[in-house]
Amino acid sequence: MDKMPLGALISITYRSHFVRINDRMKELGLSAGQFxxxxxxxxxxxxxxxxxxxxxxxxxGSITRAVNVLEDKGLVKRITDENNRRAxxxxxxxxxxxxxxxxxxxxxxxxxxxxxxxxxHEKTQAKLLLLKIAQNxxxxxxxxxxxxxxxxxxxxxx
Numbered sequence: 001m002d003k004m005p006l007g008a009l010i011s012i013t014y015r016s017h018f019v020r021i022n023d024r025m026k027e028l029g030l031s032a033g034q035f036x037x038x039x040x041x042x043x044x045x046x047x048x049x050x051x052x053x054x055x056x057x058x059x060x061g062s063i064t065r066a067v068n069v070l071e072d073k074g075l076v077k078r079i080t081d082e083n084n085r086r087a088x089x090x091x092x093x094x095x096x097x098x099x100x101x102x103x104x105x106x107x108x109x110x111x112x113x114x115x116x117x118x119x120x121h122e123k124t125q126a127k128l129l130l131l132k133i134a135q136n137x138x139x140x141x142x143x144x145x146x147x148x149x150x151x152x153x154x155x156x157x158x
Contacts, residue, residue: 010133018032020113021107022035029073030069035103035107036066037052037066037070037076038099039107041091042103045091047089048087049064070096075095075096075099076092076093077090077092077093078090078091
């Protein structure tokens with residue numbers, strides 16, 4: 001185990017997650033790129049695309065493309081903020097809301113497969129450790145002062 005670099009383990013996990021999610025989302029006419037947007041909007045409706053990009057640590061262009069697809073499919077709508085006409089808020093449509101349980105199920109199935117053979121305590125510990133690793137990695141990549149630096153989006157989950 002010590003011979004395999006941490007980055008390789010994370011890369012394998014990320015890639016296999018992406019492949020599985022993308023495969024399951026295809027059944028819904030969507031892709032893994034839209035999956036992450038739907039997951040965030042399922043719990044945070046009314047956020048801006050910029051906030052969404054920050055939550056997912058994805059560039060604004062990728063978010064715009066994903067939201068455009070979801071909007072074209074009638075799953076997401078953009079609503080101009082009444083208090084700030086320049087801000088556009090993202091909301092799930094009724095159809096989007098109805099799709100969320102299936103999207104959550106897809107993610108839960110992957111998580112069950114990934115955690116297969118682990119106790120509940122080990123699952124909790126794994127998530128806590130991965131969160132710390134993700135934060136440390138993010139902060140090492142984007143040190144204060146870097147033009148892309150933003151507060152680690154998931155810091156409040158600890």
